[in-house]
Amino acid sequence: MILVTGGAGYIGSHACLELLLAGHEVLVLDNLCNSSRRALERVEQLAGRTLQFVKGDVRNRSLLTALFAAYPVSAVMHFAGLKAVGESVREPLRYYETNVSGSIALCQAMAEAGIFKLVFSSSATVYGESAMMPITEHCPTGVPTNPYGQSKLMAESVLRGLANSDPRWSIGLLRYFNPIGAHESGLIGEDPNGTPNNLLPYMLQVAVGRRRELSVYGDDYPTPDGTGVRDYIHVVDLVQGHLKALERLEQVNGVSVWNLGTGKGYSVKEMIGAFEAVIGRPLPHVIQPRRAGDIAQCWSDPTKAAIELGWRAERDLSTMLADAWRWQSRNPQGYAETQPARQGATAQTALAS
Ligand code: NAD
Ligand code: UFG
Numbered sequence: 001m002i003l004v005t006g007g008a009g010y011i012g013s014h015a016c017l018e019l020l021l022a023g024h025e026v027l028v029l030d031n032l033c034n035s036s037r038r039a040l041e042r043v044e045q046l047a048g049r050t051l052q053f054v055k056g057d058v059r060n061r062s063l064l065t066a067l068f069a070a071y072p073v074s075a076v077m078h079f080a081g082l083k084a085v086g087e088s089v090r091e092p093l094r095y096y097e098t099n100v101s102g103s104i105a106l107c108q109a110m111a112e113a114g115i116f117k118l119v120f121s122s123s124a125t126v127y128g129e130s131a132m133m134p135i136t137e138h139c140p141t142g143v144p145t146n147p148y149g150q151s152k153l154m155a156e157s158v159l160r161g162l163a164n165s166d167p168r169w170s171i172g173l174l175r176y177f178n179p180i181g182a183h184e185s186g187l188i189g190e191d192p193n194g195t196p197n198n199l200l201p202y203m204l205q206v207a208v209g210r211r212r213e214l215s216v217y218g219d220d221y222p223t224p225d226g227t228g229v230r231d232y233i234h235v236v237d238l239v240q241g242h243l244k245a246l247e248r249l250e251q252v253n254g255v256s257v258w259n260l261g262t263g264k265g266y267s268v269k270e271m272i273g274a275f276e277a278v279i280g281r282p283l284p285h286v287i288q289p290r291r292a293g294d295i296a297q298c299w300s301d302p303t304k305a306a307i308e309l310g311w312r313a314e315r316d317l318s319t320m321l322a323d324a325w326r327w328q329s330r331n332p333q334g335y336a337e338t339q340p341a342r343q344g345a346t347a348q349t350a351l352a353s
Pocket of ligand 1: 005006007008009010011012029030031032033034035036056057058059078079080081082083098102121122123124176177178179
């Protein structure tokens with residue numbers, strides 16, 4: 001059985017689905033601070049199988065100990081965390097506590113239970129403003145400019161130290177580039193709280209009529225068209241990389257770092273053009289000044305994951321955008337306006353406090 005922390009969230013819910021489809025038993029721990037139970041009900045519907053759900057906090061050591069005593073967990077995918085860059089500047093301690101202390105509590109409980117396989121959600125943000133492009137895993141980590149990025153780099157350091165201290169650990173640090181898209185069914189997808197911070201969720205909400213226009217943050221970057229360039233990766237490709245990493249952790253010990261990206265960058269203007277082709281109409285947008293803390297460009301060299309994991313992102317940009325649009329247009333308010341929860345779906349244990 002795989003414990004998926006943060007399994008009700010955007011990436012975690014897609015990971016639960018792929019794990020179920022691959023035949024794994026899945027246990028989700030999520031406090032639902034940024035997600036909905038409905039995501040898990042839809043995962044079960046798509047998989048035709050159930051998972052176990054416990055509502056609780058990853059920082060809760062005694063809850064984790066109880067979970068590991070109650071379920072035959074063999075490995076953990078650790079998605080639970082906070083991810084809003086601006087919020088992390090306003091509430092740094094919450095970010096360090098959740099993203100760093102939460103990871104420490106999880107590892108302590110895992111070690112106590114004799115579980116040593118961990119897949120960790122890291123981010124390309126740990127590279128900072130890299131001088132080298134594309135970014136390989138050998139590029140030095142940078143100095144993240146906000147507590148969110150720092151918390152990911154700190155968590156990586158904690159996990160490295162841990163693996164150095166005890167050879168039983170086998171830890172995959174997966175550095176995501178920019179995950180977008182949704183499962184092709186249109187049943188699960190990204191459902192941010194409040195105003196979206198990221199480009200695609202904002203574009204989707206403009207297209208669906210929830211927001212007036214997109215702000216393009218800067219058109220004077222040293223990039224071909226002046227707008228920021230990123231490596232967008234389909235969330236289903238991304239989570240398939242997690243399953244490959246999990247397999248690999250059966251064979252190698254210590255810490256392994258893998259970039260999860262496509263290796264190709266697109267500018268904001270290219271994203272708008274490609275999205276307009278998907279929705280068949282113009283997307284209202286206006287050029288604004290640069291957003292503080294943004295880098296000009298960032299894309300991956302995904303070769304290491306291809307060689308070591310036998311994994312490569314397969315879905316192209318128009319598929320990413322079409323899948324994201326299917327999700328958003330069928331669920332204009334995200335999970336909020338769906339039907340009441342199905343009776344009996346998603347077993348929730350009495351362990352939740
Ligand atoms: P998300 O917010 O949709 O999912 C995170 C989940 O963790 C949510 O369901 C939330 O309720 C849960 N959670 C938060 N704090 C918790 C706690 N203390 N205890 C238990 N559950 C808790 O975010 P996501 O986009 O799915 O991201 C998943 C992971 O990937 C995060 O760690 C994030 O930092 C990392 N990541 C995301 C991106 C991205 O662009 N989405 C990029 C790089 C890394
Ligand atoms: N952008 C806009 N308008 C918006 C939002 C974004 O023009 O409303 C631009 C940004 O300036 C940037 C690009 O679109 O050029 C992508 O921005 P996102 O916010 O979607 O993504 P970032 O690359 O800035 O950040 C993401 C995650 C971070 C993570 C980082 C590196 O949000 O958590 O990737 O992994 F740290």
